[in-house]
Amino acid sequence: MTRDAIKDLILEIIEDIDEDADFDTLQADKPLRDQLDLDSMDFLDIVMELRKRHKLQIPEEDYPELATLDSCVNYLEPLLADA
Amino acid sequence: MPVSFSQAADKYDVIVIGSGLGGLTSANRLVYCGYSVLLLEYHSQLGGLATWFKRKGHIFDVSLHGFPYGMVKTCKKYWNKEIMNSIVQLKDIIFDNPQFHLKTTFDRVDFTDKLNKQFKISQSTIDAFFTRVAGMNFYDDQSMTTRELFEDFFPGRSDVHRLLMEPISYANGSTLDDPAITYGIVFSNFMNKGVFTFEGGTDKLIGMMTTELENNGVTICTNAKVDRIVVDKGVVRGIECQGRMIEAGAVVSNSGITNTIHNLTDQDAFSSEFMEKSNKIRVNNSSCQVYMGVKKEDKIDDIGDLLFTSTTPEFDSTELRDFKTGSKTFSVYYPKTRPGHDRYTIVASMNSNYSDWDNFTEEEYKKEKEALIQRTLVDLNRYFPNAQERMDWIEAATPRTFNRYTLHTRGTSFGTKFEGLDISRSIFKEVNGLFHVGSVGIIMSGWLGAINYGVIVSNDVDAYMRSRD
Numbered sequence: 001m002t003r004d005a006i007k008d009l010i011l012e013i014i015e016d017i018d019e020d021a022d023f024d025t026l027q028a029d030k031p032l033r034d035q036l037d038l039d040s041m042d043f044l045d046i047v048m049e050l051r052k053r054h055k056l057q058i059p060e061e062d063y064p065e066l067a068t069l070d071s072c073v074n075y076l077e078p079l080l081a082d083a
Numbered sequence: 084m085p086v087s088f089s090q091a092a093d094k095y096d097v098i099v100i101g102s103g104l105g106g107l108t109s110a111n112r113l114v115y116c117g118y119s120v121l122l123l124e125y126h127s128q129l130g131g132l133a134t135w136f137k138r139k140g141h142i143f144d145v146s147l148h149g150f151p152y153g154m155v156k157t158c159k160k161y162w163n164k165e166i167m168n169s170i171v172q173l174k175d176i177i178f179d180n181p182q183f184h185l186k187t188t189f190d191r192v193d194f195t196d197k198l199n200k201q202f203k204i205s206q207s208t209i210d211a212f213f214t215r216v217a218g219m220n221f222y223d224d225q226s227m228t229t230r231e232l233f234e235d236f237f238p239g240r241s242d243v244h245r246l247l248m249e250p251i252s253y254a255n256g257s258t259l260d261d262p263a264i265t266y267g268i269v270f271s272n273f274m275n276k277g278v279f280t281f282e283g284g285t286d287k288l289i290g291m292m293t294t295e296l297e298n299n300g301v302t303i304c305t306n307a308k309v310d311r312i313v314v315d316k317g318v319v320r321g322i323e324c325q326g327r328m329i330e331a332g333a334v335v336s337n338s339g340i341t342n343t344i345h346n347l348t349d350q351d352a353f354s355s356e357f358m359e360k361s362n363k364i365r366v367n368n369s370s371c372q373v374y375m376g377v378k379k380e381d382k383i384d385d386i387g388d389l390l391f392t393s394t395t396p397e398f399d400s401t402e403l404r405d406f407k408t409g410s411k412t413f414s415v416y417y418p419k420t421r422p423g424h425d426r427y428t429i430v431a432s433m434n435s436n437y438s439d440w441d442n443f444t445e446e447e448y449k450k451e452k453e454a455l456i457q458r459t460l461v462d463l464n465r466y467f468p469n470a471q472e473r474m475d476w477i478e479a480a481t482p483r484t485f486n487r488y489t490l491h492t493r494g495t496s497f498g499t500k501f502e503g504l505d506i507s508r509s510i511f512k513e514v515n516g517l518f519h520v521g522s523v524g525i526i527m528s529g530w531l532g533a534i535n536y537g538v539i540v541s542n543d544v545d546a547y548m549r550s551r552d
Contacts, residue, residue: 017160041535045160048542052116057546 001080006073013049017042028069050076054083085129085293088307088325095121095302097544098322098331100309100347103131103489104530105520106337107292108161108537109544113335114299116545121331122301123324125308125490130289131337132489132496133530139476141376141428142421144285146496148253148414148432149173149389150530152276157534166291173278173388178249179465180393180410182242189250190277202243212236219267221526225501229266230259245398249391250274253412255528256367256434256497258400265501265525272531278389284421312336312343312517314352319516332551333516333544340499340507340519341366341492348517357513361506367497367525368404369482371435373459376476377427386466389414394462404434411462429467431459437482437493452479498522508540511547518544 001009007028014021014036021036032038043066050056056079058066065075096118099110107129110122128134134145159167176189185201187193191213198204215236229248237243244259251257251269281288296303311323312334321330336343344353344361353361377383394409395402403410414430443451456479463470471477486494504524511518520540522528527536 041157041160041538044539044542048116048545051545051549055549057550 001077001083003073003077006076006080007069009053010046010069010072010076013046014038014042016049017045026069031067032069032072033067054080056080084297085124085303085305088123088304088327091121091123091302091304091307091329094321094330095119096331096548097121097333097335098123098329099335099337100312100322101125101131101337101521102129102303102305103337103521104133104533105522105527105537105540106131106335107289107296108534109335109337109518109520109541110301110303111292111296111299112161112538112541113544114296114301116541118548120301121329122296122303123307123309123322124303124305126488127305128289129293129303129305130285132485133285133289133533134488135285135289138374138478139376140379141374141426141476142284142286142424143374143376143428143430143478144414144416144420145372145430145480146530147280147285147416148412148430149176149278149280151272152279153272154279154531154534157531157538161534161538162292163295166288166295169282169287169291170279171282173280175385175387175389176278177387177390177392178246179390180245180398181396182245185246186387188277189274191275194246194274197246198243202240202246204237204240204243208236216267217271219264219271221264221268221504221524223264225262225264227263228260229257229263232263232266233259241397247274248400249393249398249403249410252400252403252434253391253432255522255525255532256495257525260400261525262501268526269529269532280388280420282420282422284416287421309338309347312348314349314514314517317352317515319514331516332548333518335518335520335540335544337520339366339489339491339495339521340364340503340510340523342490343510343517343519344506345492348514352514352517354513357506360502364503364506365500366492366495366503367499367522367528368434369437369485369494370480370496371433371455371482372480373431373456374476374478374480375429375431375463375470375474377429377473378475379426381427381473383415383417383427383429383467385417386415388417390466392462392465404436406435406439407458408433408435409462411459413463413466429463431463435482437486437495440481440483448481448483452481455479455481495522497525498528499524501525508543511543516547518547 102124313320390413416428482494507519507523
C-alpha cells in the first residue's frame with residue numbers, strides 16, 4: 001500500500017467514526033486528537049478497524065504511534081507493504 | 084425475543100455470560116467483528132442493573148438516574164442512531180443540604196459560575212482545577228487521594244468538596260480516600276457537559292438493544308444460569324449450563340469479577356500469584372432504593388429532575404453509606420420520561436453496606452425495610468409534601484435485593500475498587516480466552532463506563548481470536 005493509500009485508509013476510518021470530521025484544515029504532523037476531537041475510544045476503533053480490514057495486530061504499547069496522520073503512515077507503511 | 088436455552092447450538096465462537104450493558108455491548112461488537120455469539124442471562128430480563136420493573140401501572144427505573152454526554156457518541160458508534168437520538172438532557176439538578184442550596188445544569192460553564200459567584204472561588208483556581216482533572220489518565224500515579232486533590236485546590240472548603248464529590252459518590256460509590264485519578268476521569272466525563280437520560284426509559288433502551296443484537300445475529304437466552312466456565316490446560320473450552328456443555332473459543336464474563344474468579348471458574352485454572360492478587364479486590368458498596376409511584380389523579384410539580392439531598396452538616400463518605408444516612412438522591416420521573424405514559428414516579432437512592440443488612444431475620448428485615456421507607460418519606464416531604472398519602476405504590480430494595488437479582492458479591496452496585504481493573508483486564512493472560520467485562524476500578528462504572536468497557540474488552544477478544552487463526 002502506498003503512503004497516500006494508507007493516508008486515505010486512515011481518513012476513511014475516521015470518517016466512519018465521525019461523519020462530521022473536517023479534514024480540510026487537518027495538519028498531518030499535528031495530533032489528530034486535538035484537531036478532530038477524537039478520544040481514546042476513537043483510537044481503539046481505529047485499531048479494531050485496521051485489524052478487521054487488514055488483519056493488523058497493533059499492540060497497546062504502540063497506540064501512541066497513531067497520534068498524527070504522518071506517524072500513522074510511518075508506522076503502518078512497513079506493516080501494509082504487501083496489502 | 085430471547086429464546087430458551089434448549090435452542091442454543093453446541094458451539095459458538097464467543098459466549099457472553101451476563102447481559103449488563105457491558106455484556107450486551109461486547110456481544111454487539113463481537114458479532115460486528117464477524118463472530119458467532121451466544122449471550123446467556125440468568126435472569127428473565129436482560130440489562131443487568133440497567134433494569135426496570137412494573138407495579139400497578141407504574142414503571143420503575145432502577146439505575147437510569149442520569150448519565151454523561153459521552154453516551155451520545157458511544158451509542159451512535161457502538162449501537163445505532165435510533166438509540167442515540169433518544170438521549171435527552173435533564174436540565175434541573177438540585178443540591179439541597181445544610182451547607183448550600185443550588186440548581187445547576189451540571190456543566191462546566193454553570194459549575195464555574197456557581198463556584199465563582201456562590202462559593203467565591205477565584206476563576207484561576209477553578210480553571211486550574213478543571214485543567215488538572217481533565218489531564219488525568221488511568222495509568223497515572225495513584226498515590227494521591229481525592230481528599231488530597233480537593234485540599235490542594237480548595238483547602239478547608241468542605242462545602243466545595245461536597246458539591247464536587249456527592250454526585251460522584253452516588254454515581255460510582257467512590258469515596259474521598261479513593262485514588263484522585265478515578266475521581267478526575269469520572270468528573271471530567273460527568274460534570275462537564277450536563278446530565279442526560281434515555282427518553283422512553285430503561286425498558287425501551289434494553290428493548291432497542293435486544294432488537295439490534297437479534298438483527299445482527301446474536302443468539303440470546305434468558306433464564307440460563309451458567310454453572311461453570313470450562314478450562315482445560317490453561318485454555319477456555321466453553322461453559323456448562325443446565326447440564327450441557329457449549330463450546331467456545333472465548334468466554335466473556337459479565338458476571339462480577341469476583342464471581343467470575345471464585346464461583347464460575349475452577350480455582351486450579353489460576354496461578355497462586357493471580358489468586359493472591361485477586362483476593363485483594365475490594366468490592367464497592369451496595370445501595371438501598373425506595374420506589375414510589377404517585378396516584379393516577381395526582382401529579383408532581385416541577386421540583387427538579389435529580390435531587391442530591393442531605394440533612395448531614397458536612398459531607399462524609401462513611402455517613403453516606405450509614406444504615407440511617409441522612410443523604411439520598413431523588414430521581415424524579417415525569418411523564419416526559421416516557422412519552423405516552425402519564426404516571427409520575429420517584430426513586431430514592433442511598434449508598435449502603437451489605438453487612439448492615441446481611442444478618443437480619445426475615446421478620447427484622449421486613450421491619451427495617453419499612454423503617455427505611457418511613458425515613459425516606461420524611462426526607463421526601465420537604466420537596467413533595469404529604470408524600471405517603473399521595474402514593475399508590477411504595478417498595479424498598481436493599482443490598483440483599485441487589486445481590487438476589489445480580490448475584491454480585493455482597494450486592495455491590497458499583498463493581499470494584501481500583502485494583503479490580505487490572506485483574507479484569509489481565510485475566511485472559513492467566514486463562515487464555517477468558518475475559519471479563521463489567522464495573523471495575525471505579526472508572527469503568529455507570530452506564531457509559533460499562534458500555535465503553537464492553538468495547539475495550541471486545542478489542543482484546545478480537546485480538547485474541549485472530550491470534551489463534
